[in-house]
Amino acid sequence: MSTSATRARTVRSGGLPLAVFEQGDPSAPTVLLVHGYPDTHAVWDDVAADLARDHHVVRYDVRGAGASGVPADRTGYRLEQLAADLFAVADAVSPDRPVHLVAHDWGSLQSWEAVTAPGAEHRLASYTTMSGPCLDHMGFWLRERLRRPTPRHLRQLLSQGAHSWYITAFHLPFLAPGVWRLGLARAWPRVLRDLEGVTPRADHPQPTLRRDAVRGIELYRANMRPALRHPRERPTEVPVQLITLTEDHYVGTYLSEGLERWVPRLTRRTLRATHWSALLEKGTTVAGLVREHVARTGAGADAAPAGTPDDGRLVVVTGGGSGIGRATALAFAAEGARVVVCDLDLDAARRTAELAALIGPPAHAYRVDVSDGAAVDAFAEQVAAEHGVPDVLVNNAGIGHSGTFLETTEKEWQRVLDVNLWGVIHGCRAFGTLMADRGEGGHIVNLSSAAAYLPSKALTAYATSKAAVFMLSDCLRAELAGHGIGVSTICPGLVNTNITRTSTFSATTADEQAAKQARAARLYARRGFPPEKVATAILTAVRTGRPVVPVTPEAKAARFLSRLAPGLLRLAARLNVT
Amino acid sequence: MPRTPAFPYTERDLARFRETQQLAYDCAEQVAAWIEPGVTERQATAQLRRRLVAAGVQDFFHVPFAWFGDRTAFRHFHTPLQFFAGNRRLQEGMPYVLDCAPVVDGYTADIGYGGKVGENRVWDRLAADLRVYRELILAEVRARKPLAEVYAAVDAQIEAHGYDNRHRVYPGRVIGHQVTRTTARGPAGVNVLGFGVRTIQTLGRELISERMQGRSPLWADGRSSRHAPTPGLWAVEPHIGFREVGIKFEELLVVTEDDAYWLDDDLPHVRRWADADADADADAETAVATTSAPEGAAR
Numbered sequence: 094m095s096t097s098a099t100r101a102r103t104v105r106s107g108g109l110p111l112a113v114f115e116q117g118d119p120s121a122p123t124v125l126l127v128h129g130y131p132d133t134h135a136v137w138d139d140v141a142a143d144l145a146r147d148h149h150v151v152r153y154d155v156r157g158a159g160a161s162g163v164p165a166d167r168t169g170y171r172l173e174q175l176a177a178d179l180f181a182v183a184d185a186v187s188p189d190r191p192v193h194l195v196a197h198d199w200g201s202l203q204s205w206e207a208v209t210a211p212g213a214e215h216r217l218a219s220y221t222t223m224s225g226p227c228l229d230h231m232g233f234w235l236r237e238r239l240r241r242p243t244p245r246h247l248r249q250l251l252s253q254g255a256h257s258w259y260i261t262a263f264h265l266p267f268l269a270p271g272v273w274r275l276g277l278a279r280a281w282p283r284v285l286r287d288l289e290g291v292t293p294r295a296d297h298p299q300p301t302l303r304r305d306a307v308r309g310i311e312l313y314r315a316n317m318r319p320a321l322r323h324p325r326e327r328p329t330e331v332p333v334q335l336i337t338l339t340e341d342h343y344v345g346t347y348l349s350e351g352l353e354r355w356v357p358r359l360t361r362r363t364l365r366a367t368h369w370s371a372l373l374e375k376g377t378t379v380a381g382l383v384r385e386h387v388a389r390t391g392a393g394a395d396a397a398p399a400g401t402p403d404d405g406r407l408v409v410v411t412g413g414g415s416g417i418g419r420a421t422a423l424a425f426a427a428e429g430a431r432v433v434v435c436d437l438d439l440d441a442a443r444r445t446a447e448l449a450a451l452i453g454p455p456a457h458a459y460r461v462d463v464s465d466g467a468a469v470d471a472f473a474e475q476v477a478a479e480h481g482v483p484d485v486l487v488n489n490a491g492i493g494h495s496g497t498f499l500e501t502t503e504k505e506w507q508r509v510l511d512v513n514l515w516g517v518i519h520g521c522r523a524f525g526t527l528m529a530d531r532g533e534g535g536h537i538v539n540l541s542s543a544a545a546y547l548p549s550k551a552l553t554a555y556a557t558s559k560a561a562v563f564m565l566s567d568c569l570r571a572e573l574a575g576h577g578i579g580v581s582t583i584c585p586g587l588v589n590t591n592i593t594r595t596s597t598f599s600a601t602t603a604d605e606q607a608a609k610q611a612r613a614a615r616l617y618a619r620r621g622f623p624p625e626k627v628a629t630a631i632l633t634a635v636r637t638g639r640p641v642v643p644v645t646p647e648a649k650a651a652r653f654l655s656r657l658a659p660g661l662l663r664l665a666a667r668l669n670v671t
Numbered sequence: 672m673p674r675t676p677a678f679p680y681t682e683r684d685l686a687r688f689r690e691t692q693q694l695a696y697d698c699a700e701q702v703a704a705w706i707e708p709g710v711t712e713r714q715a716t717a718q719l720r721r722r723l724v725a726a727g728v729q730d731f732f733h734v735p736f737a738w739f740g741d742r743t744a745f746r747h748f749h750t751p752l753q754f755f756a757g758n759r760r761l762q763e764g765m766p767y768v769l770d771c772a773p774v775v776d777g778y779t780a781d782i783g784y785g786g787k788v789g790e791n792r793v794w795d796r797l798a799a800d801l802r803v804y805r806e807l808i809l810a811e812v813r814a815r816k817p818l819a820e821v822y823a824a825v826d827a828q829i830e831a832h833g834y835d836n837r838h839r840v841y842p843g844r845v846i847g848h849q850v851t852r853t854t855a856r857g858p859a860g861v862n863v864l865g866f867g868v869r870t871i872q873t874l875g876r877e878l879i880s881e882r883m884q885g886r887s888p889l890w891a892d893g894r895s896s897r898h899a900p901t902p903g904l905w906a907v908e909p910h911i912g913f914r915e916v917g918i919k920f921e922e923l924l925v926v927t928e929d930d931a932y933w934l935d936d937d938l939p940h941v942r943r944w945a946d947a948d949a950d951a952d953a954d955a956e957t958a959v960a961t962t963s964a965p966e967g968a969a970r
Contacts, residue, residue, distance in 0.1 A: 419833055423833070427914070441831070444831070444832065445833060448796075448833045448913070451792050451793050451796055451913075452793065591830070
């Protein structure tokens with residue numbers, strides 16, 4: 094049977110007819126798509142077409158929109174009514190099995206109402222939400238921030254207030270309906286194109302836009318004030334996948350801060366898209382995320398033991414057997430990411446995987462020499478085959494080397510560049526290709542160093558390799574931006590790890606080298622900057638997409654000086670420090 | 672200056688030390704059996720003290736301590752006052768550590784007991800790995816390595832395990848300290864900043880006399896511990912942590928002029944490892960035919 098054919102039917106709920114559209118094999122898992130304001134089911138066209146290949150896809154026009162009935166007055170738009178509609182459709186199309194819910198914008202708000210209803214976990218197998226918080230959660234979010242007005246909280250309140258201007262406008266009489274009627278509906282394709290990055294197309298927006306938009310204003314008027322003023326405690330047992338759209342002009346990313354309080358089984362994903370381009374430009378990517386979440390929650394197959402988080406991300410860390418690599422792998426695991434670590438020292442990598450599995454989902458360890466391009470390619474293939482395409486790659490493996498230029502031998506140069514530069518190149522190439530091909534974006538973190546912008550005659554080879562990584566990351570960032578893959582350069586200063594103990598020194602005997610290693614290790618230990626703090630900086634960089642992140646005060650100061658007075662640093666490079 | 676005998680204790684003395692240590696662990700186990708979610712650290716130390724006094728303890732080397740939750744790993748410790756028991760309540764899944772140092776007839780024990788209520792996988796792992804440190808310390812001391820080097824070897828092991836050194840939070844970063852028979856005359860049962868008045872007298876005297884021989888009764892990683900293990904009794908307390916969970920043991924190590932051994936092997940943590948071994952053996956016998964885990968997979 095053809096999966097693309099759409100079958101229309103009508104479901105009655107609360108005295109109104111709802112226009113329901115079905116696609117795909119009815120025996121496959123049912124996915125129910127709920128649209129927002131001022132859309133109709135048509136906004137899901139791309140997502141539905143992709144999902145219909147292996148799912149039973151159901152969409153409907155929310156009351157007041159498209160081909161569905163129109164409530165007589167404002168009370169007909171209350172969230173309870175909308176949630177009842179949702180359950181009525183679910184019961185009609187999948188009476189025996191729970192459905193997987195996917196929602197956007199106002200669809201998301203009303204779906205939250207359904208998801209947080211007591212016992213919802215029996216009817217809803219999972220929920221994927223975009224750009225629409227639960228109004229009750231939002232009420233608590235506001236309350237908490239008003240009660241503790243720290244500078245950060247105030248900034249969030251102001252920012253969200255600025256993004257929510259239209260909600261206030263929608264509460265004023267005559268204004269919003271008038272604007273829609275007098276031209277906004279006609280201008281809507283241009284608004285989508287210019288502000289939302291959506292390519293104009295013939296079948297969108299829907300011909301009923303003007304009517305839908307004017308009626309839909311009642312959604313705001315009926316629900317915003319009561320829910321925000323008197324929020325109810327609404328936890329849920331339903332597994333929720335939150336897709337944060339990083340370019341969303343209406344819903345701030347920090348609105349979901351602390352959502353774990355209400356949703357213990359929460360998976361966080363991010364997608365570089367605007368409010369509407371997520372569905373109208375990146376429909377297949379969204380469909381892919383939904384497919385993955387449905388597969389993960391459908392068979393009751395939660396790989397991680399109860400109590401440990403699982404956010405569905407896959408993270409690869411090179412050099413994960415110790416130091417910053419290990420700390421980063423563990424920090425990702427604690428957030429619920431599945432971690433794959435590789436290291437030259439397989440036992441150390443295994444130990445990291447073991448610890449990661451204690452605090453997060455199962456983790457895996459491999460022995461890889463990052464300076465060997467063929468080995469890294471094989472590793473990437475193996476990871477893709479066994480665990481999937483990673484969402485985050487951390488190119489951390491590196492070695493230290495100290496020595497002036499004239500002392501450093503060709504062999505030493507080769508070793509430093511092989512690991513520190515070629516290791517990063519191989520990693521970026523092998524995994525970057527996988528990420529770009531998959532098309533769901535991702536993030537690459539490259540460990541550079543404060544030495545990348547802090548010249549020193551004692552660290553010639555090391556600083557050169559790290560400066561190359563710095564520029565490599567800058568170029569790569571430009572290239573991968575189109576694929577939604579972020580690139581962050583991390584520049585740590587002195588961090589207490591075993592890089593000092595494995596560093597080599599030019600023109601020294603074995604004994605002198607051991608003494609210098611011990612001295613460097615003591616210096617770094619006295620400095621006492623823990624690798625865990627670098628790991629925290631890396632996680633933040635991945636979350637925010639920050640391009641260059643100096644870590645440790647000395648690295649920040651050096652970065653500042655390198656821009657303010659580079660000549661000063663060039664002079665300082667002549668000092669004798671080893 | 673009269674030369675003190677290199678190893679000052681008789682078999683009888685050692686038996687008395689062993690008895691005191693057994694008594695201390697016994698009381699800690701009683702409190703561990705009594706402890707439950709909702710109990711505060713102060714209530715736990717009060718219980719511990721009451722039971723120790725009931726068992727005939729006259730003085731304390733230091734007051735009893737109890738740490739719950741992330742306090743077992745000394746997270747967010749900024750002042751020494753934070754070592755003292757507080758109002759933290761035990762919750763399901765939390766680790767805890769009890770630490771007490773009773774003195775009976777001048778014979779001192781100093782013990783640390785780690786436990787958990789309910790399920791805690793991280794604690795299980797730490798508790799199993801703690802065994803490595805007991806074996807490592809003994810091997811290094813028997814090799815008569817300088818104490819500072821033993822300390823460094825423990826640090827290296829902690830790093831390989833991926834944990835962090837929590838004994839460095841103790842005053843002086845000590846992993847251990849010497850224990851002698853206290854003969855001081857100060858008032859028993861009175862303490863200053865947590866340490867018994869008699870302890871301070873004895874420890875002060877030791878610090879001076881040992882200093883004169885280029886040694887220290889405190890075992891840390893600094894210059895003053897760059898000497899071979901001093902014959903006598905050492906209370907050794909490796910304390911390791913991983914994230915919010917910390918665990919330690921503390922027991923007496925006997926150091927003679929040419930050898931070393933743990934004063935007693937019949938202690939709760941040692942019995943726990945032996946039980947785990949027995950379980951593992953039994954499991955291995957019943958699961959001979961199972962397939963091995965795939966290469967590269969750590970579970």
